[in-house]
Amino acid sequence: MEAKKNRRHTISVWVDNQPGVLSRVTGLFSGRGFNIESLCVAETMDPATSRITLVTSGDEQIIEQIIKQLRKLINTQKVVDLSELDHVEREMAMVRVKAEDKSRAEVLRIADIFRCRVVDVSPTTYTLEITGNHEKIQAVLSLLKSHGILDIVRSGTLAIQRAKKE
Amino acid sequence: MSTKRTGAQIFLDCLEREGVQHIFGYPGGAVIDIYDELTRRPHIKHYLVRHEQAAVHAADGYARASNKVGVALVTSGPGATNTVTGIASAYMDSIPIVVFSGQVPTHLIGNDAFQEVDIVGITRPCTKHNYLVTDIKHLARTIHEAFYIARSGRPGPVLVDLPKNVQQASIVPEPLDPKEIRIPSYQPTVHANPRQVRRALDLILQAKQPVLYTGGGIIHSNASEELLKFAEALQIPVTSTLMGLGGFPGIHPLWMGMLGMHGTYCANMAVANSDVLIAVGARFDDRVTGRLDAFAPHAKIIHIDIDPSSISKNVVVDIPIVGDCRDALHQLNNLLKKEEPRDWAALREEWLGRIREWDRKHPLKYKKSKEVIKPQFVVEKLWEVTGGDAYITTEVGQNQMWAAQFFKFKRARQFMTSGGLGAMGYGFPAAMGVQVAKPDAIVIDIAGDGSILMNIQELITVVENNLPVKIAILNNAYLGMVRQWQQLLYDKRYSATDLSAQPDFVKVAEAFGAVGFRATKPEEVEPVIRKAMEIKRPVIMDFVVDREECVMPMVPPGKATHEMLLA
Ligand SMILES: Cc1ncc(C[n+]2csc(CCOP(=O)(O)OP(=O)(O)O)c2C)c(N)n1
16 A cells, blocks of 8 residues: 555635534644644625635545545535645744844844835834735744744735636 | 414324325424314324324334325424433434424523523434424415425434424415425435446456445335346445345345444455445444454445435545445446346355355354353244234344344335434334334344343223333343443443343233243243233233353454454
8 A cells, every 4th residue: 555645725615694603613623633734714705604624644644534524514515635736825823023133133134035024113022914825824934033032923815816818 | 275274283284185194293382282283184094192202113113114204293392302222322323204293482581481402403413304484374384394305315313393382373375386495505426437337347346356345225225126227237246234124135145234333244254355445325323334444355346325425424435436235236237237247156256155164153142051051042032923014123132243243134114123323212103103113013022031021011001092012121231332341341340230130021911901921941932922912912922041141252342353252
């Protein structure tokens, strides 16, 4: 048998916008031992529908099971594995970084290179908003780390399929 | 029709529209309005169980026997939590039931009110779907959706939680036809893809050593006739899971018996040596497959199932077919008609000959005795005396396996057991449900002395309602199946499995107003059974059996099926 390869998958799930639906989804993952790396959920243009973007990983058989189990939920309208399609991913992080005398300019320079926005300033810190894909956020964070990260909050991944370009 | 109706009235209107004639339940403060309204509904008969778990198992047995949706009704809090085992069992076995629970009034939800419990949260992972109705406007639609979900697709239990103020509120109901219920996000695939069916048939036609491995899906989809036709046409031997028993006649030359942990030698060997395995409405459960990499190692696998998530869950299959088993088998039979006829009996001679040889070498057997009653002997006699026609339910453990091995089921919906969950205490209340659905039939719960005590209180329910259920206790004064594991796998250390301290079951029967008989010698077995079958009242038959008898063959857990221990 071939070695089973684990891959990261980004999956979009359209569900009825009703109480308890999110816990059906997360309960499915915990109950069946699937992992969730991140999860975002919000209403769509149609207030009766919410869209969940979740990131998980597993071998092909596990991902297939995850998708089938998601589809099996009565409140699930549609499931799409975006990893199989051309798509764009974004995450966001807000980071409070120590920025005193000598490092103040350096932090701003990093922010500038990666097109971060400064969303809050204090005499000894900057708070930056970083958006980008998973890798970019990791890259910025590793650069900022040496300056001292005082606080951090990160979103899960959002993803959307690219439009067909005929 | 512009008069107002209360939630309780709407609830029972909906049940009547769904054709419900029987419900199993237990009242309490949170459903008292429904019980009050019930006094004005002569067309719905309510059976007052003596424990809510029994209400759900009874609804389950009723559903299996009648091919209708079973209904249970309980109060909030402890009434609701008592149903969880029954719901979980129905979920694992895909049985269509709807459980209605009372709930505290909506304004108290979340306040830790008296007898409040989040039953929707508790049962989320063990129901096909569940609902909390917070507004009387949604009540009727929700109830009809619940029935629709329970019975369609892969069937299963649905719970509907009904706050007390919703039962008491009133509105002018909008007309609603349950046949019109559609849920856009829920569209089970019933019709199997014809191209996949064609591919499957091509593979089957080339097979030299095919095996049909069937499960509960055959029963749920009423596919037995199509299965029989298909197996006979191509002379394919058939084995089934515990849940599939009765789906194929137990005295047919192509029948190999059950497969898996306590399956027959020939069924397990046939699967191990098959070149094409046709799984129909079965789910490759670990009790069936044993060690996975040794299960049907040479076979191409075709898997027909209505639940896509059952396919390639445990075993990767070559040809998946999503759809109703009967539909898929019907298509296969139709395609077959257009094929060039071949002499399948001759072509299959060698393969069927090998299977007969395995069966001759190691048939299902046990050491007969003139001194002690062998439990298998009791099951054989039950089969004989009832002409194989009785409805059989079981408890869990050795009794369940002996029933599965030695009662040769004639037809679908004749056998009810808690297969997936393995819930001791299932058999007796389930038998009660079966008897309600089939008032004139002989219904026997084949029980262990351990399991029967888990819902023994229902004796009063069957006595009260003149339900002549028979209980055959294979009394080994042990938690027999656990003892068997301790004997074979734990060096005979019998930890907490000795049940020598037990009630006098004959007196127990009598105390409840039922009839009790005991047999202690082999020659007493048949007369006791005959007497019991003639009495139109509930009877306990207490068979004092060989204490340390083991269920054989046995594939030890985690072992390959060909590594089975034999009698
Ligand atoms: C509710 C529940 N508790 C525990 C078990 C574990 N268990 C499986 S078989 C068994 C023994 C059953 O004993 P008995 O009913 O006497 O039947 P026997 O095996 O002796 O026929 C037990 C305890 C179970 N299946 N269900």
